[in-house]
Amino acid sequence: MAGLILCRTKYAKRPYYISNMGVNIYSLEELCYYIYNNIYLIGTDLFDEGLTDYISEELEEKELAEQLEFLITENAGLSELVMTVLRYVDYYSEEEIDALAGTIESLDTQNASERLKLRADNFLSNKRYSNAVHNYEIIVYGQKDINLSDDFYGNVWHNMGVAYAGMFEFGDAVQCFKRAYALNNNDESLKASFAAEYLSGRKRPADSEDEQSYAAYREIETIMDHAPDEAGYEAVKKAFELRDNGQADEYNAAVNDIIDNWKFEYRNYISAAR
Amino acid sequence: MDTREKKFYVGIDLGEEYSQVSYYNCIDAEPVSVDFGTDSTECRVPTVVGKTIGKDEWFAGDEAIHGANLGEVIAVDGLLKKAVDKNPVTVDKVSVMPVRLIAGYLDYLIQAAKLAGGSDTADRVCITLENYNISVLNVLLKALNSIGYSDDAVEFAGRDESFIYYAVSQKNELWKNDVFLFEYGNKGLIVKRMYTVNERGSRIIMVHTDDMSDEVTDAMRRNKASAEYLDSRLKETAAKLFEHHNISTVYLTGEAFAGEFNTPSFIGYICDRRRVFAGDNLYCKGACYQAVAADYPLDRDIIIACKERITTGIEIRISDRGRDKIFRLVRPGINWFGADCSYDFILDGAEEAELFLSPIDAREKQLIKISFADLPVRPDKATRITISFSFTSDSRCHMMVKDKGFGEFYKSSGRVINEELLL
Numbered sequence: 001m002a003g004l005i006l007c008r009t010k011y012a013k014r015p016y017y018i019s020n021m022g023v024n025i026y027s028l029e030e031l032c033y034y035i036y037n038n039i040y041l042i043g044t045d046l047f048d049e050g051l052t053d054y055i056s057e058e059l060e061e062k063e064l065a066e067q068l069e070f071l072i073t074e075n076a077g078l079s080e081l082v083m084t085v086l087r088y089v090d091y092y093s094e095e096e097i098d099a100l101a102g103t104i105e106s107l108d109t110q111n112a113s114e115r116l117k118l119r120a121d122n123f124l125s126n127k128r129y130s131n132a133v134h135n136y137e138i139i140v141y142g143q144k145d146i147n148l149s150d151d152f153y154g155n156v157w158h159n160m161g162v163a164y165a166g167m168f169e170f171g172d173a174v175q176c177f178k179r180a181y182a183l184n185n186n187d188e189s190l191k192a193s194f195a196a197e198y199l200s201g202r203k204r205p206a207d208s209e210d211e212q213s214y215a216a217y218r219e220i221e222t223i224m225d226h227a228p229d230e231a232g233y234e235a236v237k238k239a240f241e242l243r244d245n246g247q248a249d250e251y252n253a254a255v256n257d258i259i260d261n262w263k264f265e266y267r268n269y270i271s272a273a274r
Numbered sequence: 275m276d277t278r279e280k281k282f283y284v285g286i287d288l289g290e291e292y293s294q295v296s297y298y299n300c301i302d303a304e305p306v307s308v309d310f311g312t313d314s315t316e317c318r319v320p321t322v323v324g325k326t327i328g329k330d331e332w333f334a335g336d337e338a339i340h341g342a343n344l345g346e347v348i349a350v351d352g353l354l355k356k357a358v359d360k361n362p363v364t365v366d367k368v369s370v371m372p373v374r375l376i377a378g379y380l381d382y383l384i385q386a387a388k389l390a391g392g393s394d395t396a397d398r399v400c401i402t403l404e405n406y407n408i409s410v411l412n413v414l415l416k417a418l419n420s421i422g423y424s425d426d427a428v429e430f431a432g433r434d435e436s437f438i439y440y441a442v443s444q445k446n447e448l449w450k451n452d453v454f455l456f457e458y459g460n461k462g463l464i465v466k467r468m469y470t471v472n473e474r475g476s477r478i479i480m481v482h483t484d485d486m487s488d489e490v491t492d493a494m495r496r497n498k499a500s501a502e503y504l505d506s507r508l509k510e511t512a513a514k515l516f517e518h519h520n521i522s523t524v525y526l527t528g529e530a531f532a533g534e535f536n537t538p539s540f541i542g543y544i545c546d547r548r549r550v551f552a553g554d555n556l557y558c559k560g561a562c563y564q565a566v567a568a569d570y571p572l573d574r575d576i577i578i579a580c581k582e583r584i585t586t587g588i589e590i591r592i593s594d595r596g597r598d599k600i601f602r603l604v605r606p607g608i609n610w611f612g613a614d615c616s617y618d619f620i621l622d623g624a625e626e627a628e629l630f631l632s633p634i635d636a637r638e639k640q641l642i643k644i645s646f647a648d649l650p651v652r653p654d655k656a657t658r659i660t661i662s663f664s665f666t667s668d669s670r671c672h673m674m675v676k677d678k679g680f681g682e683f684y685k686s687s688g689r690v691i692n693e694e695l696l697l
Contacts (some may be wrong), residue, residue, distance in 0.1 A: 002598050002624065003625070004620075005592065005622050006592045007617070015682075026679065029620055033655065033680065033683060090595050094595065095596070139656040170473050
């Protein structure tokens with residue numbers, strides 16, 4: 001197989017911002033890539049006037065823009081909108097597009113809460129914590145679906161706890177994990193609640209009352225002790241080396257880079273979808 | 275309505291010593307040479323510019339020479355050579371870049387064509403020149419850009435190309451068989467033969483050149499006493515070169531054939547069952563025809579394959595909606611200057627590019643593999659590359675593969691793979 005796909009459409013100078021993921025796209029290929037890899041995240045709301053204008057004006061693909069505009073007016077479903085874009089661009093093969101159509105179809109067979117959880121889980125795995133929390137909240141504070149088990153709702157609370165923890169909001173995370181454990185009776189949720197409690201500063205190992213919480217605290221401490229060996233700590237170590245070598249300017253620049261990076265990441269964690 | 279009727283085309287034969295200019299419009303429907311003389315026969319104009327001493331006043335051509343003869347103007351010649359040297363030229367204590375001098379001279383020629391043809395604008399300009407190399411061409415392009423002609427409005431041609439365009443723009447019967455061009459000037463006699471080869475449904479037009487300057491020298495035509503000898507030498511040369519060829523037309527050009535020339539046996543021989551034309555503006559008019567052809571191309575089956583043209587196409591194997599397909603990147607038969615191009619691709623498991631060098635004649639295609647091993651490893655479909663080709667001659671091409679990343683999903687590594695292709 002050749003393995004080289006000719007790009008037949010324009011690469012734009014000005015990007016289109018997809019706020020769900022906080023990502024800019026510059027071409028139809030990138031739009032296809034985003035859709036394909038985030039199918040649980042996207043809804044029909046992705047296909048709005050802003051996107052069709054961009055496709056028409058910036059990417060100069062008026063035919064596709066018109067097709068989408070028509071589908072939007074007709075209140076077409078997600079599958080139809082997605083297939084229209086993917087089939088327009090020579091990027092995914094027919095087999096890949098068919099497989100995605102199957103996925104979208106299966107999404108349609110799930111009930112609203114299940115679909116919403118998949119969407120929220122996708123936000124979570126992409127570290128879009130605020131968006132994840134927002135979607136989990138719709139499930140747990142919305143009308144309860146009697147067809148779904150306590151395990152399901154427990155897992156939603158658990159994942160919401162993970163999202164809060166990701167935003168360093170450990171107090172809220174503790175509450176989520178506790179509610180999760182009450183529903184799913186899963187040790188993971190209990191352990192997570194201990195961890196969040198510890199990280200929130202509310203409890204210390206010395207305060208621990210039972211063996212289970214004691215073991216959880218020890219585990220957290222072990223992880224913290226080994227933090228300097230983690231890949232994410234590499235940049236910090238390098239900065240310290242610069243400081244120790246007396247390279248003040250380089251040290252300051254490195255620290256600024258690290259902080260800028262953390263700020264950028266944190267903004268993404270907490271930025272909300274449209 | 276044929277928009278050709280509204281357009282105005284200019285052809286320039288740019289020589290080191292003399293140049294010519296012609297125009298094409300709907301009224302004449304064929305190139306018309308611009309006359310710079312008083313006797314309506316002088317189409318040549320010196321390739322010279324000049325500046326009035328002590329004033330910011332510039333002239334070109336005969337006016338510059340005339341002013342210089344009066345001692346009022348400082349004339350500058352050798353413009354093409356100076357342009358390639360790229361060093362500033364000092365004229366009357368003023369330092370000027372050669373490209374500006376060339377621009378002024380070209381503007382003078384184009385204005386003369388517009389005036390003669392009654393047009394306010396020139397839609398396209400084609401320049402033909404003997405010394406067809408990238409240094410000269412880049413300077414000329416820059417000069418034309420500076421006087422308002424974009425890259426799209428400019429064509430360049432070598433002498434062989436202009437000969438072909440002139441010949442194939444005549445009635446079909448005049449180039450049904452081979453066409454000869456005898457060019458006899460201060461370099462001696464040069465003979466060109468234009469011939470057509472039918473290959474894979476295309477008519478491939480080529481030019482073979484015989485340098486006969488040792489047999490028929492410049493000195494011979496200057497020596498009036500040996501006119502008879504020259505006549506016999508020319509006839510012998512023609513007889514030798516015509517052997518085994520069916521010939522439709524013979525063109526005579528160059529100073530030796532301008533005006534009256536006394537070579538009766540040569541003329542008698544070449545006129546036997548052939549059409550013969552003499553004139554000094556074939557290249558200039560050929561350039562004008564080429565300017566027109568940029569908008570109104572020759573028949574699609576015609577491929578021009580002279581030395582300024584790329585005679586080997588470049589193709590690549592691509593995946594088209596999951597199916598393998600050969601895609602042509604560079605079309606054979608186009609002028610190498612201006613053939614530069616680039617295409618974007620997405621890597622979908624490709625570890626190398628498979629290029630095919632495809633000659634226009636019957637030779638086999640040549641497969642060349644360009645490895646992508648130096649590009650960063652990413653998931654399939656998440657690397658965009660630009661493959662670009664830039665030509666420095668008809669047979670030499672620089673290929674560059676550049677990693678563009680994949681938007682904000684994968685940042686570009688900036689890595690580049692370079693490859694020289696010999697076509």
